[in-house]
Amino acid sequence: MRFFRPFFFCVLLITFSCKKETVEKTGIIPQPNYINYQEGSFLITENTTIVVDSSKEGQWIAKELNSFLNENFNLDLKITAKSQANAIQFIVNDKDSEKEAYHLEVSKEGVLINANSYQGVFYGIQTLKQLLTPKTIIKNPVLNFVDIEDSPEYGWRGMMLDVSRHFLEKDSVKKVIDILAMHKMNKLHWHLVDGIGWRIQIDKYPELTKKGAWRKVKEHKKPWEDFESTYEDGEGEVYGGFYTKDDIKEIVAYAAERYIDVIPEIEMPGHSEAALQCYPEFICEDAENTGVYCAGNDGSFEFLQNIINEVVELFPYQYLHIGGDEVGKEAWLNCKRCQKRMRDENLQNGEELQSYFVKRMEKFVHSKNRKLIGWDEILEGGLPERAAVMSWRGFEGGIEAANAGHDVVMSPASPLYFDYNQGTSEFEPPSWGGYNNLLKVYHFNPVPEDIAADKRHHILGGQANLWTEQIKSLSHIEYMMLPRLSALSEALWTNADQKNEQEFIKKIDVHFDRLKALGYNFSWSALSPEYEVTFDKNDKKHVLQLQNELGIYDIRYTLDGSTPSTTSELYSKPIQYSDPIDVYAQTFRNGEAIGFPLKKLFSTSFTEKTKVTYTNPYNESYSGGGDQALFDNRYANPRGDDPNWQGLPQKDFEVIIDLGESTTLSYIGLNFFQHLASTSVMLPTEITIAISKEGKDYQTVYHEILETIKDRNPIIKRIETDFEKQNLSFIKITAKNRGKLPDWHIRNGDAWVFVDEVSIK
Incomplete structure (x- = not known):
């Protein structure tokens, strides 16, 4: 052009x-x-x-x-x-x-x-x-x-901001808009409504913000655990907030000046606990509040239509998002009114009832001169003819919708969930789930090959999603956005022929200084040291390789546990070692330490002769990589989905490690994991470490009864013991599993023990 x-x-x-x-x-x-x-x-x-x-x-x-x-x-x-x-x-x-x-x-x-x-x-x-x-x-x-x-390659270049889980003040929302604008993004999907917080003023239903915008803060519980709406002046600690209509008009106008469309999301039929605690008449008969509107009650539709009437007056854009994801259908299947609806409409199952719900709302949304868009679950049971799909569970839903002639926004959790970690360090701030690094975002392509050539125009573009279960502040939001949003902007704006990873790395390095000058709290994770350990069978030595994601700047390290400085050893080639090493590595940029450090103990005394005997086998789905996982020099991070954790439910972790030969040792250490908010993994109740020369008589060198920790955040518990240097051939480790989850836990059933990386020296 x-x-x-x-x-x-x-x-x-x-x-x-x-x-x-x-x-x-x-x-x-x-x-x-x-x-x-x-x-x-x-x-x-x-x-x-x-x-x-x-x-x-x-x-x-x-x-x-x-x-x-x-x-x-x-x-x-x-x-x-x-x-x-x-x-x-x-x-x-x-x-x-x-x-x-x-x-x-x-x-x-x-x-x-x-x-x-x-x-x-x-x-x-x-x-x-x-x-x-x-x-x-x-x-x-x-x-x-x-x-x-x-000119841009795609017309939809956006990010979803969740303000339901944790509320974000009006001026902070504007700062998020500024970040989007500087990267030529043009859509802000505003997640205003979810199960644990209603954030938009609705005049016809004042309880939605008088009560639904506030929740009781309960000790040792995350917001969604035993969620209870309350009033701003309710007893005890209260958390919440909402946007008045004037606030929303101001934010929408601010975004419009920067050519950003604000797309509101009003969740339905699920994720609606807050609304239904305020207006319980729209819950299924004889059912608990599962956060799902009764599909057999015409009042549910009237309620939502009245809300939409007010919402569309505030948001003058084409699309209105209705959520539609993760709808629990059990209450519907046990509700007389919902069953009658299914008979009257000749619906065969819960998926078709969900489709009925979405199609009925789509007709109303269309009557308001808006286009309905929802998460890819709205495909279940049949998609409304005019609806658009936002595909988050991978690309599959978007492929199906586009090939059927529907417009699609691709927002797959991998790589576009910005609430996931962007680095592998255990020092990363709280996040949710997986790992989406900078270059993974950069290589995002919203148009998979499985979409027919004559249907590819239905891919409107892409969008990152920033959920805030673990994110409570603007500073943390900035950290999770940047610099990944910079990578996404190029993935969506730039023609594929003009993209070049190495050139992008040069530019993002300069961009770091722009972001710094603007005062943003961005992530240096792409420059934090990462590692890989292999064993050279010829030289009989271990080989440690250090690198960072972008492959730029100096990595300096020490092998005695001391903090690296600009005068420490410069990493220039793989480190060979035959004795255990305490590695402390740090990236330096222009003389300044940046990113998170790497601090690991790498063992050498385990060999091919080493064998592990398990009293109780680990679960195959959580093998950590097999029998050698306990000493493969790959440390698990504080995430339940890290593949390096080895886990077993209900039973004790008890192993005997046969070193294969007499070895002089004076130290043993290993890691255990707990994350009450997201998993059934709990720390053991008791840990014993014993050593033996012949594998018969064992000497206990460590024993501890662990206190129960009710903190919901992820915990890595490091167990270490130093003892008098001696020759030994066997190590026995026992960690008592509590068996069943305690009554106060959010879940029921078996407790799990997760263990990783036995270190010796």
């Missing part, structure tokens, strides 16, 4: 020689689809003007740019409608096509941003800001001569 260039620019480029001056190329995220640097540079001075028409939209954008120049370079430029040289000029062609495209040109006469709408101009300005930052590189507002033509 080529834009119209004003005649005076073409003439000036021909008749004036370019000043030759070298300016650092800072890199742009997301990568433009066409960029051509040329010799010469342009310096913005106090005599430079901003040329823009007198429209409200144009004037706002000009003032925003002027504020940026003032804050970063102490410049306050004159804004005028008169074309002139030495200017930053915006030209809008008012064409209907490619509203998000822009052309940015820097020449001797200044900067020209040419677009078909002010949205395109706005994106051009985001690029211009990156050309002028970070200040660590760009000291003065000087620009390379450059020609950039750009």
Whole structure:
């Protein structure tokens, strides 16, 4: 695509020689689809003007740019409608096509941003800001001569922000919007409603925010455990908050100025405990509040339709999200009214009743000139004809919907759940579930090959999802967003032919300084040291390799447990060792320690001769990698889904480790895991470690009865014992399983013991 260039620019480029001056190329995220640097540079001075028409939209954008120049370079430029040289000029062609495209040109006469709408101009300005930052590189507002033509690959470039689990203040939501805008994202999916918090004022049903927006805080319990709505002035500690209609109008307007559509989500038919504690008449007859609206009660539909009537007045955009995920259908199958509905509508099962519910609501949403979108579970039982699908359980739901002719937004949990860890370190802040690192996000492709060629236009784009079960603050939200949102922006904006991982790594390194200058609490996880240990059979030595995800910057380390510094040993080749080593490694960037350190003890005394005998076998689904997993030099992280944990339910963990030969030892250590909020894994009640020379008479070197810890957060309990150095051949470890989960636990059934990595030296 080529834009119209004003005649005076073409003439000036021909008749004036370019000043030759070298300016650092800072890199742009997301990568433009066409960029051509040329010799010469342009310096913005106090005599430079901003040329823009007198429209409200144009004037706002000009003032925003002027504020940026003032804050970063102490410049306050004159804004005028008169074309002139030495200017930053915006030209809008008012064409209907490619509203998000822009052309940015820097020449001797200044900067020209040419677009078909002010949205395109706005994106051009985001690029211009990156050309002028970070200040660590760009000291003065000087620009390379450059020609950039750009437009997005996908029309839906978004992120979902959950404010139900933990409420986010209005000004903090605006800061999230700022982060989206600087990355040329254009959708904020606002998860306003869920089981444990209602966050939007509804005049017809005031209890939704008087009571449904607040919950009792209960000791040693996560918000969703024994959830109980209350009032803001209720007894005991109360948590919550909500947005008034004026708050929402303000946020929607703030986002609109930055060309971001705010898509509200009103959950149905499940995930609705808060609403149903306020209005229990919409629960199935003779049922507990499982958070599911009664599908046999016409009042449920009237209630939700009245809510939607008020919601659409606040959100003027095409889509309305109705959730539709994880709907428990047991109450429906035991409800007389729901059973009657199924007979009357000739529905065969719970899935078809869910489809009936969604289709009925879709008709109403359509009547309000909106388009219904829901999570991929709305496919169950049959999808409404006009509905769009947001695919989170992998790509499969999106593939099915697109091939059936429905619009789709791809948001698979892997790699787009931003509440997952982005690094492998045990020092990462609280997260939920898996692991989505920076480059995994960067390589996200929203269009799988399984979608028919003539249906691929139904893929609108992609979206990250940031759930906040474990995230309570704006600072933590920023950490989980950044820099992964930067990677996603390029995955969704840039044409695949223009993407280059190594170039992105160079750019993200510069981008770190931009984010730092803006005061964002972003993650350095992609630069934290990671490790791999192998055994060289020829040299009879272990080999430790250190690296970070991006493969840049110095990793320095010590082998005596001391804290690394800039003068510590520089990692330049794999470390070979034949005796146990205490590794403490750290990445240094420009002389500063960044990211999380690596602190591990790596053993050497286990060999191919080592055998493990289990009194009670581990569960095959939690094998940790098999019998050798206990000493494979792969440490499990504080997540129940880490494949390095070895686990067994109900029974005790009891092993005898035959070292295969007499070995001189004075230390034994190992790890146990507990996470009450998400798993049935609990710490053992008692641990014993004993040693023997011949495997007959054992000497106890460690014994401890562990106190029960009711903390819901993940715990790794390190067990260590030092003893007099001696020769031995056998180690016996016993960890008592409590058998059954205690009454106060959120779950019922067997307790599990998870164990990993026996270390010796």
